[in-house]
Amino acid sequence: MLFTDPDRARIAEAIATAESRTAGEIVVIVTSERQRYPATALSVAALLALALPLVMLLAGWSPAGLFADWGDAAAVDNVRHALETVVLLQALVFVAVLAAVYFTGLGHTLTPRGLRRDRVHRAAMTQFKARGLEQTSGRTGVLIYIDEPEHLAEVIADTAIYAKVAPDHWVATITALIDGMKAGRPADGVVAAVGLAADVLAAHFPYQANDVNELADHLIEL
Incomplete structure (x- = not known):
């Protein structure tokens, strides 16, 4: 288990404290x-x-050793035997490699980091929309998404x-997450x-007296 109950309580308190400084809404997944x-x-x-x-x-x-009648069979039969053997071996290799790469860590190892990063980004965007972060009254929702x-x-x-906030302003936030x-x-x-996210938000979207907490402050674990 990545987080204990005290950890979850600390994170919820940190989100609540952060949102007391800004009109932004912070969600952590x-x-x-x-x-x-x-x-x-x-x-x-x-490929293989x-x-x-x-x-x-x-x-x-050569597949000749697999067939007792190889030397006596007609050339066309030898060709057919050879093709059948190659196709069968290709099918076995395909299934074995497919299972090995899919069900083990090989898929992760063989996938370029850029593609893995794109996949994480798509997952984060899906959660951003699913959790209602684009439906806040001031459009001030921020998702912190971690793929452990x-x-x-x-x-x-x-x-x-x-x-108002350039994407590179979030580098320190992401670095803190990864370092932890x-x-x-x-x-x-x-x-x-x-x-750190609250520092950025407070500078551009300070807390307002009539601010309403629109999204839950607790950690969301998937």
Whole structure:
């Protein structure tokens, strides 16, 4: 378990404290679900299966030993036997590699980091919309999204904030998150990131007396 109950209480308190300084709404989501990469698995399995005939040719391997009548059969039958053997072996290689890459950590290892980052970004955008962050009255919602297995984080701000705060202003927030995760102190990382996000928001969207807390302050774990 990534967070204990005291950790969750600390994070909820940090969010509430942060929102007492700003009109912005901060939501923190952490996912511990390890992603699978079907596109990578399919690509690697297809590539190795298609490369099999070339490997067999370079290795000088022949299916002749698999068939007792190879020397006596007509040439056309030998060709058919050879094709059947190659196709069967390709199918076996495809299935075996597909399963190995998809169900183990190979999918993660073989997928370029840029593609993994894009996937985390898409997941964060999905949560941003699903959790109602784009429906706040002032369009001041901010999502802090952490993908723990990938050691990646995203900060997504709604339109009102995006118009005033450049994306590079969130670098310190993301760094705090990742540093906490890598150090084995995820709660410290989240609390620090929430505080840094509040600093940015308070500078542009200070707390208003009539401010309403529109989104829950507790940590959301997926």
